[in-house]
Amino acid sequence: MMVDIGLVLAGFVVLVKGADWMVDGASRLALRVGITPLVVGLTVVAFGTSAPELAVSVTSSIQGQADLAVGNVVGSNIANILLILGVSALVAPLTVNQQLIRLDVPIMVGASVLLYVLAVDGELGLWDSALLAGSVIAYVVFLIHHSRRERNVAVIAEYEEGLSADAREPGTTGGNLFLLLIGLIGLVAGSQLLVTGAVAIARDLQVSELVIGLTVLAIGTSLPELATSVVAASRGQRDIAVGNVVGSNIFNILSVLGFTGLASLEGIPVSADALRVDIPVMLAVTLACLPIFRSGFVVSRINGALFLASYVLYLTFLVLNARGSPLVDMFQSIVLEGLLPGLLILTVVLFVREIDRERQ
Numbered sequence: 001m002m003v004d005i006g007l008v009l010a011g012f013v014v015l016v017k018g019a020d021w022m023v024d025g026a027s028r029l030a031l032r033v034g035i036t037p038l039v040v041g042l043t044v045v046a047f048g049t050s051a052p053e054l055a056v057s058v059t060s061s062i063q064g065q066a067d068l069a070v071g072n073v074v075g076s077n078i079a080n081i082l083l084i085l086g087v088s089a090l091v092a093p094l095t096v097n098q099q100l101i102r103l104d105v106p107i108m109v110g111a112s113v114l115l116y117v118l119a120v121d122g123e124l125g126l127w128d129s130a131l132l133a134g135s136v137i138a139y140v141v142f143l144i145h146h147s148r149r150e151r152n153v154a155v156i157a158e159y160e161e162g163l164s165a166d167a168r169e170p171g172t173t174g175g176n177l178f179l180l181l182i183g184l185i186g187l188v189a190g191s192q193l194l195v196t197g198a199v200a201i202a203r204d205l206q207v208s209e210l211v212i213g214l215t216v217l218a219i220g221t222s223l224p225e226l227a228t229s230v231v232a233a234s235r236g237q238r239d240i241a242v243g244n245v246v247g248s249n250i251f252n253i254l255s256v257l258g259f260t261g262l263a264s265l266e267g268i269p270v271s272a273d274a275l276r277v278d279i280p281v282m283l284a285v286t287l288a289c290l291p292i293f294r295s296g297f298v299v300s301r302i303n304g305a306l307f308l309a310s311y312v313l314y315l316t317f318l319v320l321n322a323r324g325s326p327l328v329d330m331f332q333s334i335v336l337e338g339l340l341p342g343l344l345i346l347t348v349v350l351f352v353r354e355i356d357r358e359r360q
Helices: 002-032 037-049 051-062 066-091 098-119 126-148 153-160 173-205 209-234 240-264 272-294 301-322 328-359
Strands: none
Touching: 002 037, 002 051, 002 173, 002 209, 037 051, 037 240, 051 066, 051 173, 051 209, 051 240, 066 173, 066 209, 066 240, 066 272, 066 301, 098 126, 098 240, 098 272, 126 240, 173 209, 209 240, 209 272, 209 301, 240 272, 272 301, 301 328
């Protein structure tokens, strides 16, 4: 067991560093050939935030552990909203840019609904994966076209904030290519270590690979976004956290599952448990974002506490279900049939009240 945990930890470190090096190398190369920081931020950096999830999911799918691939994406999206925004909002209330409400959040909701519709038959087939992958390409093209028409300096600066100081360093072409290559190797090696260790832990604990994907892999691959968002919130950059989460969730669904399905050639099976509980939970928390974000364009500390408490409840359910506890049915009824609908109704009521207040 200790060896397996060591593989997972080593995999996380190599995976995250590999993603950082790949993004920095690719960003520098793009800047050297004349691509603007704005476009680099919308493409290279945006894809880079989902690189760990993509590497893990592709590796899992190729090795026949489809539940890890699906669990990684669904679990990461749930963790991004409930854990990352929850912790970040507790540090400082988060500002929601109106651009997100008008464009990106509806796209995130649409991508989540599309995933559920495509997966409801128990599989993301090759054509389903092609649709997801094509959607993310169309989304990036639309973002670039939309951003080039943007004249607001503050909005343009926000688009470019994802580009780190290291990525802006010119470097040499050879050095940047080497950094890109080392980053790609790190992604492959880290994902291999991570998947191998995660599968072994699942077998040792006698829990499903889906649970490991929803917990260990999901939280681990979301740690870079968590660190970035918390630091940004603590420094007063309170609009970065929400943008990071929304963008990451869109790319996780469209690019990670899309390209993973294409890489596997046989599609990605989606388990009944994921369709019954986890994907609906992801869809519910995603839908809840629209009224919460729209209410005053702020994610308050109260919202953050509710997000974090909801994530604890969700993890509790996963643990009880994995252990076959007799309490799981009661817990599921309370959460899925009582608490979750209640929270959704509350957020809709608050949303309607906010709209009425603005009209008066």
